[in-house]
Amino acid sequence: MKTEVLSVREIPVREIAEKAAAVLSSGGLSAFPTETVYGLGGNGLSGDSAEKIYAAKGRPSDNPLILHIGYKKQLRPLVKKIPGKAKKLMKTFWPGPLTIIFEKSDIVPDRTSGGLPTVAVRMPSHPVAKAILRAVPFPVAAPSANLSGRPSTTKASHVIEDLGGRVEQIIDGGDVPIGVESTIIDLSGPEPVLLRYGYITLGEIEDVIGPVTVDPAIRAENIVSHAVSVEHPKAPGMKYRHYAPKMPLFIVSGQEDDIISAIRRKASKKAGILTFDEHMDRFPEGFKVSLGSIENPEEAAHRLFDSLRQFDSLPVDIIYAEDMSAHDIGGAIMNRLLKAAGGNLIRADKL
Ligand code: TXA
Numbered sequence: 598m599k600t601e602v603l604s605v606r607e608i609p610v611r612e613i614a615e616k617a618a619a620v621l622s623s624g625g626l627s628a629f630p631t632e633t634v635y636g637l638g639g640n641g642l643s644g645d646s647a648e649k650i651y652a653a654k655g656r657p658s659d660n661p662l663i664l665h666i667g668y669k670k671q672l673r674p675l676v677k678k679i680p681g682k683a684k685k686l687m688k689t690f691w692p693g694p695l696t697i698i699f700e701k702s703d704i705v706p707d708r709t710s711g712g713l714p715t716v717a718v719r720m721p722s723h724p725v726a727k728a729i730l731r732a733v734p735f736p737v738a739a740p741s742a743n744l745s746g747r748p749s750t751t752k753a754s755h756v757i758e759d760l761g762g763r764v765e766q767i768i769d770g771g772d773v774p775i776g777v778e779s780t781i782i783d784l785s786g787p788e789p790v791l792l793r794y795g796y797i798t799l800g801e802i803e804d805v806i807g808p809v810t811v812d813p814a815i816r817a818e819n820i821v822s823h824a825v826s827v828e829h830p831k832a833p834g835m836k837y838r839h840y841a842p843k844m845p846l847f848i849v850s851g852q853e854d855d856i857i858s859a860i861r862r863k864a865s866k867k868a869g870i871l872t873f874d875e876h877m878d879r880f881p882e883g884f885k886v887s888l889g890s891i892e893n894p895e896e897a898a899h900r901l902f903d904s905l906r907q908f909d910s911l912p913v914d915i916i917y918a919e920d921m922s923a924h925d926i927g928g929a930i931m932n933r934l935l936k937a938a939g940g941n942l943i944r945a946d947k948l
C-alpha cells in the first residue's frame with residue numbers, strides 16, 4: 598500500500614483535518630500526532646476498522662483500543678453512565694493526557710473493546726488531533742502508532758519507519774510535546790483504579806477525586822520481581838512486552854556515583870549507555886545517548902522513546918540505563934524503562 602504523508606509545515610491544519618477525515622470516513626487508517634505520542638487512527642465505531650488497526654500494528658486483537666473524541670458531548674452515547682468522579686476528572690484534565698475507562702454502550706463494537714464490557718475514552722489537546730477529531734462524526738480508535746512491541750512513536754519519522762506501507766496516511770505534525778502515553782484510570786468499577794502511569798500523576802488525580810488504588814501489575818516492584826500474574830491483567834496491554842529495544846537492557850540503580858562506576862566498569866565499546874547530559878563525559882567507552890539534563894525529567898520523558906529507538910540503529914549488543922527518580926513524571930518514565938528492560942533492574946554493586 599502506498600502511504601500518503603502530509604506535513605503541517607506545508608499544508609494548513611484545516612485542510613489536513615479534511616484529508617484525514619476523508620480517509621477515516623472511508624474505513625482507512627490515518628496516523629496523527631497527539632500531545633502524548635502519535636496515534637494510529639481508524640473509525641472507532643467500525644469493527645472492520647479496528648481489525649485493520651490490529652493488522653497494521655501486528656497487535657493481538659484482545660488488546661482494546663482507546664476511543665478519541667473532539668467534543669465532550671461525544672462521550673455520552675459511548676458509555677452506560679458517566680460517574681461523578683469521571684465528571685470531575687474530565688472537567689480538570691480534558692482535553693489532555695488522561696484516559697478514562699467506562700462501562701461501554703452497545704454502539705462500541707466488541708472488536709474495538711477487545712471483547713471487554715468496558716471502553717477507554719480520551720479527549721486529546723493537541724491542535725492537529727483536535728482538528729481531525731472534530732472533522733469526523735464518530736470517535737476515533739487510536740492506539741500508539743508503533744508496531745506492536747516497539748517503543749511508541751514521538752516523531753513522524755518513527756511512524757514512517759514502523760507503519761510506512763501499512764496504512765493509508767501519516768500526518769507529520771512534528772515532535773509530540775509530552776512523549777509518554779496518557780495516564781489511564783478505570784472508573785468502571787466501584788473504586789477508581791490506576792491502570793497506567795502517565796504525564797498526569799497519581800497525586801494530581803487524587804487531589805480531584807480522593808484515594809485511587811494502583812493496579813498491582815504496574816507497581817515497579819512487581820515489574821521487577823515478575824510477581825504479578827499477567828495472564829488476565831485489567832489493561833490487557835500489560836501482558837505484552839512493550840517498548841522493547843532489539844537488545845537486552847539493564848537498568849542500574851544505586852547512588853549516582855556508584856551507578857556511573859558500575860556502568861564504566863562493565864561497558865565495552867559495543868555497549869549502549871542511556872544517561873544524562875551531566876554524565877556524558879564520565880563514560881569513556883560505549884555509545885552514549887542522553888535523556889537531557891538530570892534536572893529536567895520532562896525532557897527525559899520527551900526523549901525516552903526516541904532514545905530507545907536510536908539504540909536499534911547503533912551497533913550495540915547490550916544497553917545500560919541509569920535509574921531515574923520514581924516521582925511524578927519520573928515514575929511514568931521508570932515504568933516504561935522497566936518494561937523495556939523486561940524488569941531487569943540491577944543494583945550497582947551487583948552489576
Ligand atoms: O496517550 C495515549 O493514550 C496514546 C495516544 C495515541 O492517545 N494511545 C495509546 O494507546 O497509548 P495504546 O493502545 O497503545 O494503549 C492503550 C492501553 C492498552 O494497554 C490497553 O490494553 C488499555 O489501554 N486499554 C484500552 N481499553 C481498555 C479497557 N477497556 N480496559 C482496560 N484497559 C484498556
Ligand code: MG
Nearest residue numbers: 740741742749
Ligand atoms: Mg501502545
